[in-house]
Amino acid sequence: MTSDRYNAREAEPRWQQTWDERGIFATRNDDPRPKYYVLEMFPYPSGRIHIGHVRNYAMGDVVARYKRARGFSVLHPMGWDAFGMPAENAAIERKVHPKAWTYQNIAAMKAQLQSMGLSLDWAREIATCDPAYYKHQQRMFLDFLKAGLVERKQSKVNWDPVDQTVLANEQVIDGRGWRSGAPVEQRELTQWFFKITNYAEDLLTALDALDRWPEKVRTMQKNWIGRSEGLLVRFALDPATTPAAETELDVFTTRPDTLFGAKFMAIAPDHPLSAAAAAKNPALAAFIVETKRHGTAQEIIETAEKQGFDTGIKAVHPFDPAWALPVYVANFILMDYGTGAIFGCPAHDQRDLDFVNTYGLGNTPVVCPPGTDPATFVITDTAYDGDGTMINSRFLDGMSIEAAKEEVARRLEREIRPLPASHSARPRASGDPEPHTPSKGPLGSRLRGNERVAPVAQRQLNYRLRDWGVSRQRYWGCPIPIIHCEACGVVPVPVADLPVVLPDDVEFDRPGNPLARHPTWKHVACPQCGGPATRETDTMDTFVDSSWYFARFTDPWIATAPTDRRAVDAWLPVDQYIGGIEHAILHLLYSRFFTRAMKATGHAGLDEPFAGLFTQGMVVHETYRDAQGEWVVPAEVKIEGADESRRATLIATGEPIEIGQIEKMSKSKKNTIDPDDIMQSYGADVARWFMLSDSPPERDVEWTERGVQGAWRFTQRLWRLVSEMAEIAAAAPSARPAEFGAPALQVRKTAHGALAKVSDAIEKLHFNVCIAHIYECAKSLNDAIGDVDKTVTADFAWAIREAADILVRLFNPMMPHLAEECWAVLGHDALVATEPWPVLEPELLIEATITLPVQINGKKRADVTVARDAGKEAIEAAVLSLDAVKRALDGKAPKKVIVVPQRIVNVVA
């Protein structure tokens, strides 16, 4: 019999080949069973998978295999996020063509993934750099353009001087490029934008319905969208004081209630009024230049003092024509947000308070905290932003903040005033929510006689979210299908001419975009007039590629359209999406937008692409340094001893090594583990098992040699256990015995108990708990067959066979190769991969008698065993007759006896 060691290296490729030959993981779109779409975030083909991929894909595979066993038609595809800068960097550094580099990497990584034994449908594999894929992306770009979801506009962009490309706001982290780490500069460029702000409100409110998303991710997206409700107020300016007789200043405020606490106005350095004033005031111009110089260095911004420059312009208080407010240009006002202008109420805004304390403008509290005497309430260094009652505010006095906001809005909305001639030219920030503000342009303006008039204020929604700039000055991306014609302007490439294919013959000897300097590629005839024209040389942000790949997987073969509507509507939404928390905002928000845009253009039929989202934690590892302080890779280090006496030496030389912090695996700290090494020495099952055990999947897990060895030992133990059980099972009758003796019943209870717990844990994605229950089950079964003497009764043999069949199917989702090997040993001809999940017999989990813990005054003191259906009185009587209870009561009657059915009894003495 098979009592030898389980040889993973021999068995794993064999089973992988069998699965492949029988095509059991291929998914058919005409499968009538209920669907389940499980997807892990597809990888960038960097060349090698890392251990984080192993964790990510192991989780997805458990879900896929489990759901398959549960009778679902499971879609579990894989592809490659194949465009992006590393390919170009490789081209520059190693003179490899990005395409060659990318496809080599894909081949290598695919082999690695296949050696993991993942139950993927490789027939649906896609690479985003394949023209067969990006052709459809170009088509959707054109459809979006037609639908008004794409816009070309001049805008200030974040320019990465190292990568020589534009970055989205989301790609700027602490003022630095997210990939290069170089300080980002501001530049004016004409860019293509996806109008994600059209959906700002919907993207926000729909978050509430995503109840299978982590709360954390939803919160992050909420903050990112940054909705704020407020009032847009037209402040009159004293024309005598303005540079070009300007008469108004628009201000966005969320605190109109504090209008009577206003002490000054402040505008952004790049506000048009600032520019106008600076034109006549060299000192102000110098000040503005100075603030812009600080503009790029984020750290200075954060610690910078509030600085301002009095323009001499006076604004008029909306409720008091005699009340003049000085207008400052201030370094802390952002042109990007709201209108780039504020009124400052120092008593209730810390920034404004800091400002007035520098310039001696004073403050007047207008909100009095509850229980404070308004007569003595003063603000010095700390602004009060809490709740309270209005004071010092004329007609608002005594109101709550909410009532005061309402009152101010009502009064100013009623007041109609002529619009200045220049008003329609008011610059709008890119994030202004035009579609949600019915009155784009002059505020709800209308004609009164010959004059255009509008209310002084209007309620407005503001969002932090900006439109998504997708232009990149890069070669290795999806070309934007646009032609620029001198005569016709911007002309979309006709759909029939798609795809616009990237040229292969490009040079990477200089920075900048090789497409732009390609000798012939960009020169084309204008599709409209036939005259000479040039192609758009920008390519799309790679986040576009990953914003719809999940939809393409549902029918990756269709050549005539991005999606087959029947397939995409049947498969989407993804039931379980699994990936890293680092994509909590960018990728997920873009995908949510893109799905809505696809719906608007007829390419999909739903709004939300991901019904369930799970964000797994990172894999971390100890770091090691040698005497020179150089990082050392774990594979070269030998660890000896434990706890306090634990020390490390370099294997090659015996040189002592310093054991450092446990950190996220990174190339720079060399604390990485190569999955190939692990699979070579322990096998894929062990790697998968260890990545799922111990730590909860959403938390970071530490990779330790001991942990892997523990997993490895367990695979051997399981192998032995199943082999021994198989020998006993060989004696089992084929018919189910009518009666089970006590040992057999115990075995059945163990197996079915584990079945219930493991199923529950997988459903909840609590893989670590699931694994704990499998350990427990294996241990119990091991005890059970150890106790048995040589003569095995038929009922026991039958129970052992049943238990073995259950056990193997329970660990199959985590260790599918070992499970196949065990399944064969148990005498089954079929593959365990295609077996249904075991059927639970719930009555086995119901005991005839139950043992209830007995508490006395909340502390556990005894147990009582009663019939399962015993009544309250019977339980009470049984409890009161216990020695421990009698002792505690000391002859007195209990104050109270609480019986919680099936749970616990508590006696209050």
Added chain:
RNA sequence: GCGGACGUGGCGGAACUGGUAGACGCAACGGACUUAAAAUCCGUUUGGCCUUGCGCUAGUGUGAGUUCGAAUCUCAUCGUCCGCACCA
């Protein structure tokens, strides 16, 4: 500064809607097997106390509270991590 999450043995962690805290794994210790080691198997392992009993007592960052009963709920406080950030 704002928002969120978390805090349980030597370690990773478990504990259903408030109901036996410490499942399971790792490490450690003891034992078996062995000439020996490795591997494997069995056992012990929260602290304190003693009358060593299937005992008593304390115990889930800290302090209070609600409750018959709190790791779980409330308030305060300390700490760690994450996200956002002159957002008007």
